[in-house]
Amino acid sequence: GYDYTEFDCCPLGNNIEIKSDRRPNWAWFIRVNQNMEPILFKDKFFNWPAFTLTRPEKKYQPRKLSFSTPTTTNVVEPKHKCCKKDLSAELNLFPVDIQTDMIGNVPQQQELILECVSLGRGTGDTIHDEDGLPVKVMSLDVQCFVIEESGDRIELNEMDKNFLCSAESYYIRWKYRLTRISRCLKTGAESRYSVEQHGGRDRVCYFVWQGKDARNTQRGITALNAIEKLRVEGASQTYVEHGQEDPIFLRIFQGSLVIQNGKRKQPNNCGKYRMFMLQDTLPEERFMIELECSFRNLRSRLSYVFVNPGHSSKIYLWHGCKT
Known part of the structure; x- marks a missing residue:
């Protein structure tokens, strides 16, 4: 039987009694022999002893050729000898350095390079431009367009552009600027006149976001509409997969993005x-x-x-x- 009266609920199921003298009908009762334990049984123990694995290994001796007569050649068949070989060396079992391999190993973030400049994490981040000078990424305008099945292009308003549906495809027009940063001579901090005096040119990038449940025809129509727009404006284009949104794409919405299932009019x-x-x-x-x-x-x-x-x-x- 079993007794789970010390717990708030029974781990065997919601409709099963907390204490009983008999096991459920679907519970396993298996006999396990020594040195023949399955992996499912060993994983239940934290410090299960690991034995050295051995297997027979065949060692061949080099061939010996005899030149007793020029017409006949005697070839000695190779002989092998069985010996036990430790498999621990082949498995390369060694402890992991937690500080170096886990804590100190920070994965590098994906970089989005537009017009030969890496934008870092996007809006509000400080990066370096083509000349190596510090600049700040500023977001100026965001427009979101959705292509319906009929082929009509609809621009979403300020409220609806923060909601993306998994059964639809969108392309987002992002207008940004790289602003030079000027420092204050007294404190060395960023000056408040950086934006006004050292503003760069306006740049445009199109993000094509395709939902995982969107049809292939809708994905193609959305990509073609984005290509037509960027050819006219000379802008950049990048594709964003559903579930793999990078920090630059997320910062466009300033923490108000919601990805929901289905369609917008569903x-x-x-x-x-x-x-x-x-x-x-x-x-x-x-x-x-x-x-x-x-x-x-x-x-x-x-x-x-x-x-x-x-x-x-x-x-x-x-x-x-x-x-």
Whole structure:
């Protein structure tokens, strides 16, 4: 039997009693022999002893040729000898240096290079221009366009451009500027006249965002419309995949981006809650993405938002215990 009275719920299931004298019908009862333990059994123990693996190895001797007569050649068949070989050397088992390989090994962020300049993390970040001088990335204007199945292009307003749907494709026109930074002679800090006196030229970049559930025809029409625009303006273009948004793309929306499932004009299912996961590295890169409303998607280091617009006006915010 089993006894889980010390816990708040039974790990075997919600509809199963906390204490019982008999196991459930689906519970396994397996006999395990010594030195024949399966991997599933060994993983239950933290310090399971690891034995040295050995196997027989064949060592061949070089061939010996005999030139007793010019017409005949005697070839001695190779002889092999079985010996035990330690497989630990082949497996290359060695402890991991936590400080060097894990804590100190910080992955490098992906760089977006536009017009021979790496934009760093995007809006508000300080980078270096073509001449090596410090400049700041400033966002001037953001326009979001969606292409419907009929081929019509629709520009979204200020409220709707922050919502992207997984069954649609968009292209975002981002107008930015690289501003030279001037320093104050007394304090060495950034001067407040940097933007007014050392403003650079305006630049344009088109981001083509394609949802994972969008049709191929809609993806192609969106890409063609973006190409026509950038040819006229001489702008740059980059593709953004659903679920792999880089910091530059996220900073365009200033922490107000929401990625939801379905289409924009799709009717909401009344009575069903929608689950959104909150992700952020910095406050400017915060965004929410919709997931299937299930307890399997909950993580202890993240926060989630639950909404039901057709049934209730309340919003539930769930924080993990390690956030």
